[in-house]
Structures are given as C-alpha cells and as structure tokens.
Amino acid sequence: MSNEIVKFSNQFNNVALKKFDAVHLDVLMAIASRVREKGTATVEFSFEELRGLMRLRKDLTNRQLADKIVQTNARLLALNYMFEDSGKIIQFALFTKFVTDPQEATLAVGVNEEFAFLLNDLTSQFTRFELAEFADLKSKYAKEFYRRAKQYRSSGSWKISRDEFCRLLSVPKSTAEQVRDLNKRVLKPIIEECGPLLGLKIERQYVKRRLSGFVFTFARETPPVIDARPVEARKAEDAGHWTSVAGYGEVFTTTELFDVTAARDHFDGTVEAGECRFCAFDARNREHHAQNARKLF
Numbered sequence: 001m002s003n004e005i006v007k008f009s010n011q012f013n014n015v016a017l018k019k020f021d022a023v024h025l026d027v028l029m030a031i032a033s034r035v036r037e038k039g040t041a042t043v044e045f046s047f048e049e050l051r052g053l054m055r056l057r058k059d060l061t062n063r064q065l066a067d068k069i070v071q072t073n074a075r076l077l078a079l080n081y082m083f084e085d086s087g088k089i090i091q092f093a094l095f096t097k098f099v100t101d102p103q104e105a106t107l108a109v110g111v112n113e114e115f116a117f118l119l120n121d122l123t124s125q126f127t128r129f130e131l132a133e134f135a136d137l138k139s140k141y142a143k144e145f146y147r148r149a150k151q152y153r154s155s156g157s158w159k160i161s162r163d164e165f166c167r168l169l170s171v172p173k174s175t176a177e178q179v180r181d182l183n184k185r186v187l188k189p190i191i192e193e194c195g196p197l198l199g200l201k202i203e204r205q206y207v208k209r210r211l212s213g214f215v216f217t218f219a220r221e222t223p224p225v226i227d228a229r230p231v232e233a234r235k236a237e238d239a240g241h242w243t244s245v246a247g248y249g250e251v252f253t254t255t256e257l258f259d260v261t262a263a264r265d266h267f268d269g270t271v272e273a274g275e276c277r278f279c280a281f282d283a284r285n286r287e288h289h290a291q292n293a294r295k296l297f
Helices: 010-014 022-035 047-054 062-078 113-118 131-136 140-151 162-168 179-198 229-236 260-268 277-281 283-288
Strands: 005-009 043-046 081-085 088-092 095-101 106-111 126-130 157-161 201-207 210-217 241-245 249-253
Touching: 005 010, 005 022, 005 113, 005 131, 010 126, 010 140, 022 043, 022 047, 022 062, 022 106, 022 131, 022 140, 043 047, 047 062, 047 106, 047 131, 062 095, 106 113, 126 131, 126 140, 131 140, 140 157, 140 179, 157 162, 162 210, 241 260, 249 260, 249 277, 249 283, 260 277, 260 283, 277 283
Parallel strands: none
Antiparallel strands: 005 126, 043 106, 081 088, 095 106, 157 210, 201 210, 241 249
16 A cells, blocks of 8 residues: 555644544544545545555454544544634534444544545645554554644744643643653653654753754755646636735735745745645646745845
8 A cells, every 4th residue: 555645734733632542543634634625525445455554463354444534533523623814713514424434344434524625635734654664653642743743844843832742742731741751651651652663852942951942953844836727727717826925926826825924935945845835736837936045235
C-alpha cells in the first residue's frame, strides 16, 4: 500500500483530543488521509484496508477493531470543537456519517458539509505529514506532538507555554502539575520517538524557577509544491486573469482566490512556494515568487 498523506487545516491542531489512546489516534488519522479532497462524499473502507493504513501491530479481531472505531467517533462527538470566524465562535461535529459494520468488516464516513474546508482545498495554513510515520509512533504523546510539530515544519521551531502544551496533549492534571511526572510520562517518549525522526531538541523556559514553557526545535522542511489539480478543476467557472498589485507586480488569479495581503506575501517570499495559493493555482506565478526578497536595497 502506497504511503498516504494526512493533511488538514491548522485549526484542527487547536483541538485537544481527550481520552484518545494511540489506536484511536491512528484510526482518526487513517480516516483523515482518505477523506481529504473528497468533499462531502461518503468514503468507504474495508477493515483490511484500515489495518494497513494504521500499520496495526496489535492482533485485533474485527469485533475489537469495530469497538475501537466506534470509540473513536464517540470521543470525537464528546469533544468541544470550536474556532473563531469574523468574531463568531463556532462549535461543530466534523463527521455527519460514521457507519461501522463488524459483520461486513467495513466503515463508511461522511464529512460535515459546513466544515469540509478543514480537510479540502487547502492551499495555506495547513498541517501535512506521512501517515506511515505517524502510525509507527507508539506513544499517544509522541503522536500528538508529531502532528503539531509538522504544523511548524517550515520554521523548525514551536514555542508554547507549559499550560497550553499540557492542554493540547491532554495531559492529566496530576501529571501536568509535577515536573518529574511530566518529564517521565510525556516528554521522555516524545524525545525517544520523535528525537531521531525530527532532529528534536527541547529548551525549557522558567519564570522564577518554575517551568513555564518550552521551545521545541527540529529539522526544517522544504514543503513540496502543492498539487494544483483540485484548483484547476475550478477554472471552468473562472479561468483566471492577471491582476496588478501596486508596487509589487502581477499575479495570475481569480476574483475568488485573490487576496492582496496573500499576494504581497507571495512577492516578498514570506510564505513558501509550496504553501503559496498563487503558486499552487498557476505555474506562471512560481517564476515571480519571492522576487522582492531577491532585490538589493
């Protein structure tokens, strides 16, 4: 089975997946890898396919795997998904269809139409990683750290407070409050598993001798050029046109896609080509990406 890519909006990384164990996380990411760029269409899996995607090391029967799948969705439904949009706080369920059939050994999943954007048509502000790497991690804390480190793959650095780190990784309060337990139960497996994989280093920060946060550094990645085919499919409605950005140059874009701030970032190179909406839309824009960054003053 070819390696699958997991890709979702960075907003999903703000959700703390409470009561998820390592298998629940593998189920969720395996599903995410297959429903991405599928819109709201129902996606079906056989249990055999799901086992392959998850790289299961445990010998689970169909009934046991079905129980894990059902538990995963139950935990998703119990979560308080929230994000802000134009000042509004929106709460939602990501999946509207989740049908598990132990007898037929199948799973059918459908994405909530209103929030399909979290998994579809992503050209900026997204997290991307290989499912196989994620599935090979054993600790749930290593898995949860790994996906968030991938959000910062371009900068190679993630700075976070101790309290927010513990919230995002769903660290129990009793563990979060004791530095010794936090080091042993959370940071140790992260270092052991993600250290060699990411070139991870941890700088602990203190305020009045109390551990207050962390700066995680890891190998920077050069993002691949985004597959523009989903965007190309939309060109039937608007084939695109050259739009002038005063003081910068021209980008080939559509009325819907154009944003002046994003265009300036494109010319300045403050967003990398692999994550640039204009470079993804049309190859001609790549010739002028970061052209201002190369100017001499």
